[in-house]
Amino acid sequence: MKLLFPLAFLVVAPGFAQSIPAARDVPFAGAMTLTVDLARVTQGIFQVRQTIPVAGPGPLVLLYPEWKPGNHAPSGQIENLAGLKLSAGGRPLAWRRDPVNMFAFHVDVPAGVTAVDAEFQYLSPQKEGSDRRVFGPTMANLQWESLSLYPAGYNVHNIPVRATAIYPAGWTGWTALRGQAQGSTVTYDQVPYDILVDSPVYAGAHVKQVRLDPQVSFNLVADAPWQLAITPAQEAAHRKLIEQADKLFGTRHFDHYDFLVALSDYQSGDGLEHHRSSENTLDADLLTDWDANLYDRYVVAHEYVHSWNGKFRRPADLWTPDYRQPMQNSRLWVYEGQTQFWGDVLAARSGLWSKQAYLDFLAIVVARYAEGYAGVGWRSVQDTTNQPIVTGHGPGGAWPSWFRGADYYRNSELFWVEADATIRRLTGGKRSMDDFARLFFGVEPGAWDHEVTYRFEDVVAALNRVAPYDWAGFLRTRLDGTDPSMNLRTVEAAGYRLAWGEKPTESQRRLLAKQKTDDFTYSIGLALSKQGEVKDVVWNGPAFQAGLRPTEAIVSVNGQAYDAEALGRAITDAKRGAPIRLTVKGDDRFREVGIDYRGGLRYPRLEKIGTGEGALDRLLAAR
Ligand SMILES: [Zn+2]
Structure with missing residues (x-):
């Protein structure tokens, strides 16, 4: 059996025999060019054109990045690549996807061809899901690894690439790349492919740059201009972050560092580290409702630390x-x-x-x-x-x-x-x-x-x-x-x-408000939406023992319509022996559930010893 299976597999899948060359530390002749046209970006469509020099005729494998740096996972979004066409000197070239590796495209390069042209569209998810939506009504996030193919057989650091972005009129693109603008077209300086991938762009119509020091800038793009109103105190805190990082690490491993910060209710939230920049997509009201966004303020500090820890x-x-x-x-x-x-x-x-x-x-x-x-x-x-x-x-x-x-x-x-x-x-x-x-x-x-x-x-x-x-x-x-x-x-x-208190601390209260969550994790073992939908049930907790599961909803508490206060009161009253009876709705069925718990409300805090x-x-x- 052991011998038969692979042989049979080869017979039914002849493409398997065509291997994908492993990356090697050898020079790459020439430079790739890559143009991303954002004419339809507010529909979530990124148009890509590429020219990839080839060494000569024969088999060529073009790869779409699969293992994304910073994701630590094979999270390349091949499912969003469409419209792939390859050609050479204006003549179409047939391509065939590898039968095993969905990120690899085989093509036979004819004699006399020195470069292969590729075009495709990257189709961003239209709403936030497991994949990120990388555009808003007035902004876009260019992650070059989603917007390019590269030839197999080379270390990506050895492949030079010259990228061009054609932005909508009036947009500015922030990135750690440097380049020349002509109107709304920016041609970036040639860099190794891995540095391009490590240098994404946040672009948009409403932008602002704050210089934190001669090498470090805070580059904002927002859904609306008033969201860019950064206060002197906010600026000062970010400056102090840079000073404190210098004191901590004693040196900088970059020639310049560009924070890319999107304030958006549309582009999916993100924090992604790079060597000389970071992607930080935070809520649109980060600066204008600074108190409410207390928790998320750490994100830029985290991503900045990654320049040392993770990238260098x-x-x-x-x-x-x-x-x-x-x-x-x-x-x-x-x-x-x-x-x-x-x-x-x-x-x-x-x-x-x-x-x-x-x-x-x-x-x-x-x-x-x-x-x-x-x-x-x-x-x-x-x-x-x-x-x-x-x-x-x-x-x-x-x-x-x-x-x-x-x-x-x-x-x-x-x-x-x-x-x-x-x-x-x-x-x-x-x-x-x-x-x-x-x-x-x-x-x-x-x-x-x-x-x-x-x-x-x-x-x-x-x-x-x-x-x-x-x-x-x-x-x-x-x-x-x-x-x-x-x-x-x-x-x-x-x-x-x-230690434990009967209320969340003020900082925790702000975090829960931002998450639109009512938290009973450490009492009856439930986290709930404002409407009483079960977001999480603590494994082995009282609600778990009573048979609840996520996505159900609590409709009433001791006969009264659900709200968080009513549930909190019931949990407190249960300390003196009162019941906690819930009406739970799940899969269009209603049932009565009794929660066996007497410990009262509990929220964690740290207490000095x-x-x-x-x-x-x-x-x-x-x-
Ligand atoms: Zn991290």
């Missing part, structure tokens, strides 16, 4: 020569986990968050992994690093508290908080994770045009240079562990303990 220093198994070779995510607890850690710390040090906001948001994280997520008992943080590949970077399914999601972000953040406290304890307060950051991310000062990769041993060695300790054991115990109580100990080592400054207090103080 990269896990060895995440570095790939092209976008076809699978990435491996084993070090995402550094790449994302420590970026979450530093992004949140810098948000506090810069004033984007108050210290109290930091503590209130961290309380949610501690509560989630110490109590809320039963999945901590079966799935290690290390295993969650596979999550982007498991779900193709899309959202996970129902029951996140059991399945777990991309927990290598925030669960690892706790481990780095504990590592900081541990270093301070070991060195009598003389050293901290700041020393690790300077040592590990500050290597090769000023260098930016390449990546410096690392392995687990390198992380351990750098920690040992800061403070000798069993760091391999420290990390492995936590990353591979399945004991929820280890998460409580992270903040306790840093001078805070998890003892007096005087603890490790976390010192960590959060501006430098």
